Amino acid sequence: MVVDNRGLEPPQPMVRILQALGQLGPGDELVALMDREPRLLYAELERRGYTWEFTASEDGPRIRIWREPAP
Template sequence: MTEYIDVDVRPILRAGGEPFSVIMAALDRLEPGQGLRLYATFKPVPLFAVMANKGFASSEQALDGGEWEVLFTPVAANPECARAADTNSGFDNWPEPAVQLDNRDLDPPEPMVRILAAADKLGPGETLSALLRREPVFLFPQLEKRGFHWLGGFTPDGVTYELTVRAPL
């Protein structure tokens, strides 16, 4: 049975803060086989791809007031999760990006507009990569509506967000 470490980012979110670094710091403190139980004020969909890339499957549950509890379970600790992660993500076999965008010097909403325009021109299964100053949380629902998959996260320096988008097959 997986043991979970609790991370409650609701106070950070309510104060208008960005909890990504807190979540990643907690992830770094996990012992082998441990998982992360996250409490958030919204369903953290963008985080699912980041955690899948780090070897964690996710399961979420809505709480009262629109808040969420998400369990991130290490795939190696749960063979059933490993099968789900393998069939759902497929991130490890994405092709090299056909398009590369550097949006770090642009103000919102221009990065989102540029990424969506470039993504719409991708062929089936092609990818694009984009560099941004912040996590593009408003972009993710737009990509999902169009059938795109994405993977993203902050670089180790915590300054640049790297996003890869794959067109539907």
């Protein structure tokens, strides 16, 4: 799933990401296109059991979010 958060003012990008995470199924991942690094989001993702990877590329910042499979 891809969520385009470019051009949105805080807290909308974080709100949209957290809402979209509720729609992910097992093994799915979310990619959010961003204008900036969502540092305030990281603690909430950790609390909810998600793993993330933030990258800044030529296309702009993006964060990939997924849940590790249970052992």
